[in-house]
Amino acid sequence: MSSLFSKTISLRTELKISDSEFVQLRDFIYQQAGIYIADNRKYLLENRLANRLKELNLRSFAEYYHFLQYDPSKKQELSKLFEVVTTNETSFYRNPPQLAVFQNNVLPEVLEKQRKLGARKLRIWSAGCSTGEEPYTIAIILHEVLRSEINSWDIRITANDLSEAVLAAARNGVYNDYTLRTTPKEIVAKYFTADAGKFKVKPEVKRLVQFGPINLSDRVMLKRVDRSQIVFCRNVIIYFDDEMKKNVIGSFYDNLQPGGFLLIGHSESLHNISRAFKPKHFPGAIVYLKEG
Numbered sequence: 001m002s003s004l005f006s007k008t009i010s011l012r013t014e015l016k017i018s019d020s021e022f023v024q025l026r027d028f029i030y031q032q033a034g035i036y037i038a039d040n041r042k043y044l045l046e047n048r049l050a051n052r053l054k055e056l057n058l059r060s061f062a063e064y065y066h067f068l069q070y071d072p073s074k075k076q077e078l079s080k081l082f083e084v085v086t087t088n089e090t091s092f093y094r095n096p097p098q099l100a101v102f103q104n105n106v107l108p109e110v111l112e113k114q115r116k117l118g119a120r121k122l123r124i125w126s127a128g129c130s131t132g133e134e135p136y137t138i139a140i141i142l143h144e145v146l147r148s149e150i151n152s153w154d155i156r157i158t159a160n161d162l163s164e165a166v167l168a169a170a171r172n173g174v175y176n177d178y179t180l181r182t183t184p185k186e187i188v189a190k191y192f193t194a195d196a197g198k199f200k201v202k203p204e205v206k207r208l209v210q211f212g213p214i215n216l217s218d219r220v221m222l223k224r225v226d227r228s229q230i231v232f233c234r235n236v237i238i239y240f241d242d243e244m245k246k247n248v249i250g251s252f253y254d255n256l257q258p259g260g261f262l263l264i265g266h267s268e269s270l271h272n273i274s275r276a277f278k279p280k281h282f283p284g285a286i287v288y289l290k291e292g
Contacts, residue, residue: 015053017046021061025049028065033082033162034217034248036241048084052077082162086239090130092137092175092183095234095266097284102230103141106261106287110229111145113259121154125228125255127216128236129159132170132209133179136201138232139208140191158225160214167211173201217244222251229257235265242273249274258292 017025022045026037037045049064056077058064068074068081093099114120122142126135135157143150161167180188180199192199214221216236231252237245252262253276262277264270270277270288277288 015046015050015061017042017049017061021065022046024065025061028068029081029085030241030244032078032217033215034244035082035085035239036244037085045085049081052080052084079162079164083165086162090133090235091179091181092133092140093187094133094137094182095285096182098234098263098266098287099137099141101282101285101287102138102263103145105282106230106263107141107145110259110261114229120152122156123226123228124155124157124230125225125232125252126157126159126209127214127231127233127252129161129167129170129211131166131179132159132173132201132211133175134232134234135159135170135209135211136173136205137183139205140187142208143191143205144187155208156226157209158228159209159211160225161211162213162215164213167213170211173206175199175201216240216248216251219247219251222248222255225255227257228255229260231256231260231262233262233264235268237264237268237273245273250276253277253290256290258290260290262288262290264288 019042022042025045029035029037046061049061053059053061053064056064056067058067068077071077110122114122124135124138126138129135138157142155146153159170161170175192176198180192188194188199191202191205193202194200214225216222233248233252237248240248249262249270253274256262266285270279276290278291280287280289
């Protein structure tokens, strides 16, 4: 082994983040996206960003911070940074008990209200949509509930995420069997086209969903989202500190129409964050109602 090669390996295995570098990057990430990384997760930042430093041929986390501030390609790198610091582990039909409540209780109530108004207009917001499994699941459930009636409705599911890379994958709408592991077989057969071990979302599902980038710490961006009857924000607010959680939940409250519903992750709670919503308890799930 050449001495140059061994020095390169040594350099790459010794990428350690100092306390000051951690604080610098942690504060930068918080300012940019509202994502808070606690002191006891320093190792996580170090592990997840090490590959970015290697990819960019940078020798330290301080150099990476400088790159994020001043390099001409900083915008593209920011998207990659958001990608690695948030976990994009997701699947279709994730948390079936909550989705059953959405399908059997929340959605029928919202649809009936619209029918009585003679409006037939439905707006659902998937905030933090990752690679698209959640909004496409919502679209499939709408097809299952409305059936042939769906064509007489004006429906839009607005699906947003920080990362352009995950949004590109979402728009593509092609998945493997692992991400469909919790999806009923008959649903897969009905709403996906199978080809060489991959599963492509059918056009009638895709047309209900509109993908776009959003930063949940940017209140101006949040105000541009269509007023919704239902907001999904599952397994996202776990990344935020209490102040950011309050801001984001407040924005969801403002976005929702009176009588609208907020659905968050099963391990998340609005306790100590907001009392504006009325919690409604169902077997296996809690949903939050904006009264009015």
